[in-house]
Amino acid sequence: MSSGPKPPDPTATSNAQQQYNTTAGVNQQQLNAVNQFTPYGSLQYSQTMGPNGIPQFTASQTQAPGVQQASDTLLNNINSGAGKTTAQTQMDLFNQYYQPLIDQKQKQLNNSLWSQGIAPGAGGNNTAYNNAQNLFSRNVGDQQNSWLLNSLDAARQQQMLPYGQLAALRGATAPGFVNPPQAQIQPPNYSGLVSQNYQNQVGANSAMNTGLFGIGSALGGGWARGGFPGLSALGGAGGAAGTVGGMSDAALTDAAFGAMLL
Numbered sequence: 230m231s232s233g234p235k236p237p238d239p240t241a242t243s244n245a246q247q248q249y250n251t252t253a254g255v256n257q258q259q260l261n262a263v264n265q266f267t268p269y270g271s272l273q274y275s276q277t278m279g280p281n282g283i284p285q286f287t288a289s290q291t292q293a294p295g296v297q298q299a300s301d302t303l304l305n306n307i308n309s310g311a312g313k314t315t316a317q318t319q320m321d322l323f324n325q326y327y328q329p330l331i332d333q334k335q336k337q338l339n340n341s342l343w344s345q346g347i348a349p350g351a352g353g354n355n356t357a358y359n360n361a362q363n364l365f366s367r368n369v370g371d372q373q374n375s376w377l378l379n380s381l382d383a384a385r386q387q388q389m390l391p392y393g394q395l396a397a398l399r400g401a402t403a404p405g406f407v408n409p410p411q412a413q414i415q416p417p418n419y420s421g422l423v424s425q426n427y428q429n430q431v432g433a434n435s436a437m438n439t440g441l442f443g444i445g446s447a448l449g450g451g452w453a454r455g456g457f458p459g460l461s462a463l464g465g466a467g468g469a470a471g472t473v474g475g476m477s478d479a480a481l482t483d484a485a486f487g488a489m490l491l
Contacts, residue, residue: 234430237423246420253416255284260412262286269293270404296402303398306391316377318384323376331369338365 262274270292279285292300310318338361342348347357 233434234427237427242420242423246416249416249419251283253414257412257414258284258286260414261409262288263409265404265406267404267406269296269402272404272406290404292402292404296398299398300395303391303395307395310388310391313388315381315384315388318388319377319380320373322380322384322387323373327372327376331372335365338362 259276262276264274265272270290272288272290275287275289276284277287291297313321342358342361347361349355349358
């Protein structure tokens with residue numbers, strides 16, 4: 230009787246299945262990593278060897294040179310305004326729009342005073358000169374205060390302007406990458422095949438053992454049903470050695486197999 234097949238090693242089977250799964254995953258990623266190029270930018274994949282010898286993939290997006298330059302300018306504007314208060318932004322706007330006019334009016338005032346003989350210093354009309362300059366300064370201060378009270382929304386809009394411009398740029402220059410068809414690679418069911426092969430071997434071994442037992446049963450049962458031919462002459466002690474009832478061992482065996490076939 231056969232002792233049966235040896236069961237498969239579960240650790241070796243699991244490791245082999247894992248290797249098949251990893252290989253299928255890497256191959257699938259390689260098929261799906263499609264490089265793309267558009268007028269506004271590109272998308273490219275690169276592969277490096279990761280831990281445990283498993284490849285890793287990196288996706289890199291690159292803007293077109295013109296788009297990149299515009300983005301850098303807006304980002305610089307954002308960074309330069311980082312940390313600036315709203316009041317500071319208000320004064321920046323005031324100096325940008327009103328200071329040139331103030332400087333022009335200051336020059337006009339000075340010329341007017343000089344033309345009237347009103348000048349600072351020795352020999353000049355210091356009182357009149359100082360009064361005129363103080364009045365001008367108060368007017369400028371009042372103008373600044375009025376601007377600070379009424380320009381809050383304008384300052385906030387100014388602070389948010391680079392962000393809006395950057396968002397608009399990115400929206401208008403979106404590269405429009407597409408989603409290519411995705412390939413699917415299924416790894417072989419190695420664990421299942423190993424298990425099925427083992428079950429087949431167990432079944433074949435069981436069938437073989439059952440057949441051997443069947444031969445023994447048929448041999449005994451067939452001979453008995455035939456009345457044990459060749460044994461009817463038993464009882465005489467004078468038979469020659471190696472014979473039963475006048476039949477040799479070989480003849481007795483042939484008779485037994487013949488009776489099995491009846």
